[in-house]
Amino acid sequence: MSAMDEMLTNMTASSTGVVDTPIFSITLIIFLIILLAGIIYAVFKMYENKKPPVESIVLIAVLTAIATVGRIILMSIPAVNMASFIIIMVGVVFGKEEGFLVGALTAFVSGLFMGMGYWVLFQMLAWGLMGASAGILASRFDNVGFRIVFGLLWGFLYGWITDISAIFYSGTALEITPIIALYLNGVSYDLTHGVTNAVLLVVLYDWFKKMFTRAKVKYLSGHSSDSESISLSD
């Protein structure tokens, strides 16, 4: 215990030595928030510039709504939500861009229900990256072990990314102690979140994959922005 204490004191001393000036952390916060908003804006703009067909727009809207409902209906149980699972499944089936969009928009829309704040930006990034990484690693998802590891890992990564938003509350310099306090506060939460993800990914993966693949094949294939005309034979 005392050894750990000493280590932490040393760490604090060294870290305050580097970033002692208050201006440093303030510019860092502003820079970070602008960077985050910029990344999310860029992805959104990329999607806008593609001129997506109506089907794609409606599909993303409905998937976002489903994920938001999956978060809101389980609001009474802390840390347990189905939104992460749905976002991962969207990433796996529809691809990384749709995964990011659905993840980011889920955070935004549920933010409209549960109260907006700048932490919503971090949630948008965390869930967006969750969906995008699921899209990138989609080929490995048939392995059960990989799914468990992925779900657990993202439970923690989500917590760590969103906790960054709370680190910068201090008015002066970056400190190691509040970070430790925050992350200690969050361990059980993240673990529950991760376990929920892993269980859902094991139990419901096949069914949801079938469902989403069906929707994808039925609505998205064969539609491009060029063939927007309405065929009367429908």
Added chain:
Amino acid sequence: MELTSIHPGVYLLYYFIMVLFAFIFSDPYFVVTFLVLLLVLIALQGVSHELKNIMKLFIPLSVLIMILNPLLNRTGAHKIYLWSGFFITYEAIAYGILMSLALLIVILVFSSYNRSVSYQEMLYIFSKKLPIISMIIVMALRFIPLINSRAIEVQKLNSLKSNGVELEGEDEERIDVDAFNSNINTDYNSKLVDKLKSNKRIAAIIKEAKTLGKIMGITVSWSLEESMFTAKSMKARGYNATERTSYLSYKFSNADFAFIALIIVTVGIIIVGLLHGVGMINIYPSIDFRFSNLPFNIYYLAFIVFLLPLIYLEIKERILWH
């Protein structure tokens, strides 16, 4: 309904600056003034349900920060010995308290923001730059109650089915809930799973979760199917044929220009003050704050004026209504 309507863009700017100030100021006089004026504003606007929920999370976190900071952080010149060899520092305690206050202020600023700017107004700002994304958000907001009502319907059906009530109707039309049961993959038989299943409480939880998963899955597939009717309908009615316009429209009024002018003047003065070091204190290595240093200067006055306009608007509205 607001009598004096302020452009949502102005609100956005104002609250953004407020959040930055919550980060920057560390002088206790400034922080306490900030907190008091914000509390007055929120009391006028009305305490929301969400704020109460957030406070439940905030209180343990702030207590943890206040306790852990002096225990883990030993930098600081003023040592307070609790017993021989074990000390905490005055600076670390002050830092923990100030940090919790800053956290509280940020939460309150956003709570007040949610009261001032409705989501339609916020989407109005976005819809100029990101029309498709804001379209998706509006559609998602409409789908949520729809999905909710579908989930309730599926749940009713499920409870009827599990109570052994046979449903009327043709065989083809009947939604076969049992067929969906086979979709949920629980065939991972191992010793661990069997052991878990033998526990009564866990078995009940598993059963509950299974039902929930089933309801969710049916609702999802139903909603995916139905959403395509929406897409077809939108297409048929000529979506994307021309540029869309917004239902809401805002124009800059005199009140907005006055508000912006006030923000620019006061923030300018405050920034000059900040460059002179007013409003910020050094905590480490040695705290340089004394209660006798009363901040009665132009910068403090500008800070108060900066926080007043919304309180003024709220009070004016009350006087006009009653």
